[in-house]
Amino acid sequence: MADALKMPTLGDSEFRQLQKMMAEASGIQLADNKRPLVAGRLMKRLRHYRLGSFREYLQLIEQPQYRQEKRLVVDLLTTNETYFFREHPHFDFLGQWAARQRGSLRLWSAACSSGEEPYSIAMVLSEHAATKDWSITGSDLSLSVLKKAQDGIYDLAQAKYFPEGWLQRYCLSGIGDMSGRFRVQAALRERLTLREVNLVQPLAEDLGPFDAIFLRNVLIYFDGDEKKRILQRVIGQLRPGGLLFIGHAESIHGLQLPVRLVQPSVYECL
Structure with missing residues (x-):
């Protein structure tokens, strides 16, 4: 026994x-x-x-x-830990930046996991962007989390960091068997295109260019050489003047990349 x-x-x-x-x-x-x-x-x-x-x-x-x-x-x-509005200063900065932009905007959540990050971005753009012409690409190596992102269904406990009123504004609360859960509204889900991307491989030619890229809490898993190669690929998808967001616990110091720091863990493409 x-x-x-x-x-x-x-x-x-x-x-x-x-x-x-x-x-x-x-x-x-x-x-x-x-x-x-x-x-x-x-x-x-x-x-x-x-x-x-x-x-x-x-x-x-x-x-x-x-x-x-x-x-x-x-x-x-x-599969990494993620939640809505993680590292909220990034979303405060994104809202201020989006309010100043004119013309269409394309953003990329490069390690989107189960969708909390790109949907957080979508809510910020809905709330603050000067333009209505915007879209988001979410990508991940994991097909299982991409399926969760596509569904856009989450436990109600994951809404604890939402700005006041945004859960009611941008999501639908579940009833019956879906009680205790919520779904991101269709208008936001339709703004998000999901695709499988392996950041250690050459990127598809049709991926970019983007006006802002979120590459957060990914680089900590790679050594210096691989980290630089990934960053070079990702920054290559940014338009000049576009923004790169990395995790607050991450650093690209000394990697000699074509970016300049604009605020902690946010960089502008040169």
Whole structure:
């Protein structure tokens, strides 16, 4: 009975194999201290296939017929914490900037996860943009979170950082089986185009150009060389004078990029 309840252990060799796989697939370097998180997120997949070890699971996902399962591993290990209006000074600045712009605006949420960031952007533009001609592209490596972003349905607890009155203005509250949840209104969902993008790979020619790009809380997962390559690709999608937003905990100091700082973690493309 004790053996039946024993939890599989993610050994050194299996974890190194996962580190290599993630680096090749996404460019993300899984730190050694992420081993418990990795084991926890993959455990339910072992249970799904009724496997007794991580070694068996890794052998399974290397088989051609399990390509989608291997992709699911990348999804599970690249899902990041996100919420509406995260790092709110960025959205204050965005509103002030959008109120001064004339002509059409295109914005890119380059690691949009399950949609909280691009929908936050959409609400700010609806509220403050001088133009009605604006659109947002949201992208992510994970297909599962892109599906959530497309649906635009969230638990009501995720609305706690909304500006006053914006939940009622831009979202629909659920009833019946959807009680305790809300959905971003269709008028905003229609402004958002979602697509799969791997930032460590060359970007599609039809992606840009953009007037502002949010690349927040992504760079912390990459070493200096890869970080610079990603930034060069992303900044290449910005129009001159366009804005780049990075996370407040991130730095691009010393990377010699064609941008200038305009306020903490916000840069203008030269």
